[in-house]
Amino acid sequence: MATIRDLVASIYFEKQEPGTALCAQHALNSLLQAHYYSPAELADLARDLDQDENLALDDDAPAATSNNMDDSGFFSVQVMQRALQNFGLECAFIHLE
Template sequence: GPLGSMESIFHEKQEGSLCAQHCLNNLLQGEYFSPVELSSIAHQLDEEERMRMAEGGVTSEDYRTFLQQPSGNMDDSGFFSIQVISNALKVWGLELILFNSPEYQRLRIDPINERSFICNYKEHWFTVRKLGKQWFNLNSLLTGPELISDTYLALFLAQLQQEGYSIFVVKGDLPDCEADQLLQMIRVQQ
């Protein structure tokens, strides 16, 4: 029945602080990224930053300070930066556009015409995405996917913005997933 269609939605629950991983996997609807892969992206970014800093001379004060600082792209708890998420999505030909940026707001695009959003506040990341014809909150802190009605979507995003969240629109074609195909045919009842 309708419950089965909800069960087809891939939903990784929170484990430690790996919300960036859950956020990506819930967006792509599968086990696409592991902490190891995200760490390697973070290390690569750190290395690129280090090389840019080194161009100013390895003896510079700035460079020494930079080397002493912990990575800005990840930490021991499993937090990953927006750059890591952005680079991970580039692998899938996806890009992030800041939804709450003035440039984007000027386009006056109804969020309903988008396919997915990634939301971030301090160290928490989560995905809101359309599957079939309905929107779902795939926050890894929830016990399961939460249906967001079309009428509530804009309000929900506005509420997050007020709470200080950065909201990014995910642009590009998401990989095919079972839930999306199934939910084209069946609507989930809340």
């Protein structure tokens, strides 16, 4: 029978480096239990979302800045949702009162 130590040793975990804002990347990879997403791959998803948003707004000019990512490593919830959709998963929102 497996012990708690055996189970903990098999859990995938990414430690966030001080001063970085890659919480979304680490949360996704920890949830998926492997290194599936790099910052570059999440940035690609963010750019795809930016394009989709521009099309939905009927805006031909690309936005000067993205609401889905920034240079600090921040990625929006929408990027996380798109990343999870690639695995057939979805993000459920909990409404607290």
